[in-house]
Amino acid sequence: MTQSPDTPAESGKPQEAADAFLAGSSLRHAPGPYFGAFGGRWMPESLIAALDELEDTFEKAKADPEFIAQVAELNKNYSGRPSLLTEAKRFSQHAGGARIFLKREDLNHTGSHKINNVLGQALLAQRMGKTRIIAETGAGQHGVASATAAALLGMECVVYMGAEDTRRQALNVARMELLGATVVPVTAGSQTLKDAINEALRDWVANVHNTHYLLGTAAGAHPFPALVRYFHEVIGEEARAQILDQTGRLPDAVCACIGGGSNAIGIFHGFLDDRNVALYGFEAGGDGVDTGRHAATITLGRPGVLHGARSYLMQDEDGQTIESHSISAGLDYPGVGPEHSYLADIGRATYEPVTDTEAMDAFRLLCRTEGIIPAIESSHALAGALRVGKRLTEGKDNPQDVIIVVNLSGRGDKDVATAAEWFGLLPQESPEAGIGSEGEQL
Amino acid sequence: MNNTATASKSAAAIDRALAEGRTALVGYLPAGYPDVQTTIDAAVALAENGTDVIEIGIPYSDPVMDGSVIQAATVQALKDGFRVSQVFDIVAGITARCDAAVLVMTYWNPVMRMGVDEFSRRLAEAGGAGLITPDLIPDEAAEWFEASDKYGLDRVFLVAPSSSPARMAMTVKASRGFVYAVSIMGVTGARENVSSAAERVVQAAHEAGAERVCVGLGVSNAEHVREIGAYAEGAIVGTALVAELGHSGVEALGKLAARLSEGTARA
Numbered sequence: 001m002t003q004s005p006d007t008p009a010e011s012g013k014p015q016e017a018a019d020a021f022l023a024g025s026s027l028r029h030a031p032g033p034y035f036g037a038f039g040g041r042w043m044p045e046s047l048i049a050a051l052d053e054l055e056d057t058f059e060k061a062k063a064d065p066e067f068i069a070q071v072a073e074l075n076k077n078y079s080g081r082p083s084l085l086t087e088a089k090r091f092s093q094h095a096g097g098a099r100i101f102l103k104r105e106d107l108n109h110t111g112s113h114k115i116n117n118v119l120g121q122a123l124l125a126q127r128m129g130k131t132r133i134i135a136e137t138g139a140g141q142h143g144v145a146s147a148t149a150a151a152l153l154g155m156e157c158v159v160y161m162g163a164e165d166t167r168r169q170a171l172n173v174a175r176m177e178l179l180g181a182t183v184v185p186v187t188a189g190s191q192t193l194k195d196a197i198n199e200a201l202r203d204w205v206a207n208v209h210n211t212h213y214l215l216g217t218a219a220g221a222h223p224f225p226a227l228v229r230y231f232h233e234v235i236g237e238e239a240r241a242q243i244l245d246q247t248g249r250l251p252d253a254v255c256a257c258i259g260g261g262s263n264a265i266g267i268f269h270g271f272l273d274d275r276n277v278a279l280y281g282f283e284a285g286g287d288g289v290d291t292g293r294h295a296a297t298i299t300l301g302r303p304g305v306l307h308g309a310r311s312y313l314m315q316d317e318d319g320q321t322i323e324s325h326s327i328s329a330g331l332d333y334p335g336v337g338p339e340h341s342y343l344a345d346i347g348r349a350t351y352e353p354v355t356d357t358e359a360m361d362a363f364r365l366l367c368r369t370e371g372i373i374p375a376i377e378s379s380h381a382l383a384g385a386l387r388v389g390k391r392l393t394e395g396k397d398n399p400q401d402v403i404i405v406v407n408l409s410g411r412g413d414k415d416v417a418t419a420a421e422w423f424g425l426l427p428q429e430s431p432e433a434g435i436g437s438e439g440e441q442l
Numbered sequence: 443m444n445n446t447a448t449a450s451k452s453a454a455a456i457d458r459a460l461a462e463g464r465t466a467l468v469g470y471l472p473a474g475y476p477d478v479q480t481t482i483d484a485a486v487a488l489a490e491n492g493t494d495v496i497e498i499g500i501p502y503s504d505p506v507m508d509g510s511v512i513q514a515a516t517v518q519a520l521k522d523g524f525r526v527s528q529v530f531d532i533v534a535g536i537t538a539r540c541d542a543a544v545l546v547m548t549y550w551n552p553v554m555r556m557g558v559d560e561f562s563r564r565l566a567e568a569g570g571a572g573l574i575t576p577d578l579i580p581d582e583a584a585e586w587f588e589a590s591d592k593y594g595l596d597r598v599f600l601v602a603p604s605s606s607p608a609r610m611a612m613t614v615k616a617s618r619g620f621v622y623a624v625s626i627m628g629v630t631g632a633r634e635n636v637s638s639a640a641e642r643v644v645q646a647a648h649e650a651g652a653e654r655v656c657v658g659l660g661v662s663n664a665e666h667v668r669e670i671g672a673y674a675e676g677a678i679v680g681t682a683l684v685a686e687l688g689h690s691g692v693e694a695l696g697k698l699a700a701r702l703s704e705g706t707a708r709a
Contacts, residue, residue, distance in 0.1 A: 319555030
């Protein structure tokens, strides 16, 4: 069987794609709907027309210099891009001496990489003549980013959030409302992120004539995985140029955390065709992958369909979705973007779990060695980088020759309450005691 | 619609109703709500009171096309320990006691998890007519085409007010038994009026070659059924039945079906 050399990602078989990659073709050409055996559109017919419209608008926008300039202008003058690449010299001492560089998405406006995607999608929504955006959110970061984009562009915004999460993240609910959004607590199902997505999809079916569903991660039905990735590719492109500028060479490894996988696919794409750069995705191991309380979807899941895409999925013997668990609400999702499933299957990226404890240790270490409070999500990538650093420097005379780039996808201001409780920093009688586990009292 | 030569159980049931001068009545019940035996008894009560086609829904953790009433019922069934393989016991239990065509309505992941071929084989063995697939579009259905042909099962795909002419034609061609016309852009739930979009969707499906089109979403009383009968071959009632079964039990459900079937007489 012959295969077009430049389209390995459209192949139906992982092995063929892997062979094509090894033969020198680009993995960056991955427009969807399929990434090997993953992706697609497992969606109600009612929404297919909207997905077609979005795909069409996106394809035209990508080729339109005016749109590209609009995104670039907002990235520069609103979000604050390019984000810095900071060498973490004192933190690196705990990674076997490997040099660790942090891609500072935490410094973006709204405090995480999420802004890249919401600005791009909100502009697409405007191009489609839609006046209302809806979004799902777990901890609230994507909800806050969506509310921000809606305020900036003068659009109505409704954010679906699990009722349990609205209680745990009352301050983020207040933030979204300050920005003019309406937050709808979702009481269906498990009342968490996946149920918020279900409810947003139900809203979208009913209001698709004037509403864009601003999905927050590189998952879901085509074109969302390719579209969300497109707006985050800037992370990897900047990081690649910056590391070349600062060290004169490419890194040995790139590390990122994975929930749905948007920050990871964004940074990975810049290095996807650099075959000597190892790519690592760190999933939420929760209490440990043998406890059943985790969100290690690729590590332990099996292929299935959820929220519109075929991908690895945490599911039981009946195909019912299993609840995920993580200290990090942003990683607490039982699915994962289809391109990650594909990269795992062809062996281009490696996915490993990081437990709550490992992540929180790395969280504190970064605070104390670099003066940077990371998001707990990003702390999974930091913990993974420590692990990879030790592995790659083992037995090496010059460990400082090992270079690792970590995507510091968000800042930890939102996580101070959880961290303070985790580390026992709050006096028992203080008004904040119990805030991490029991929620904020406003 | 292709393969009309294949013995389609749901097409036969709809044709039987039409031959008697009735609009086909299609009734939905969630499997295992409130328990397996009651689902069987309730379905038989529907059949005995003028329902031609029974839809048994598999409770699923993430039912994005369902409104609050059906969600509550399926969540309850899952809490009470419903297992997917019990749907075959339910289908066999119903087909043993009445001659209504019995379709299973399911989100796709449970089928994929069991294996499309295995699921299809067991459904056919239980006497099932086929599947209604709310989140499977023909574009992704290669495995289902193969298995449904192998086991002689109906493929009921959905068409919507938003379906383009090209998608309408493709979906009608892919379907067997009947085409499920979604009356409104929305999720399941009883509504005061049947949307005027329904008639346009049915007309488009007919123009694309569909011989049997049934209308669902928001259909809850005999007047709705009568209205739909003016332009479609069947009317699908779900939420109203589930609510009645939940509140008042099997006997009351049978009475509601009888009242609904009063709307089936065709002018």
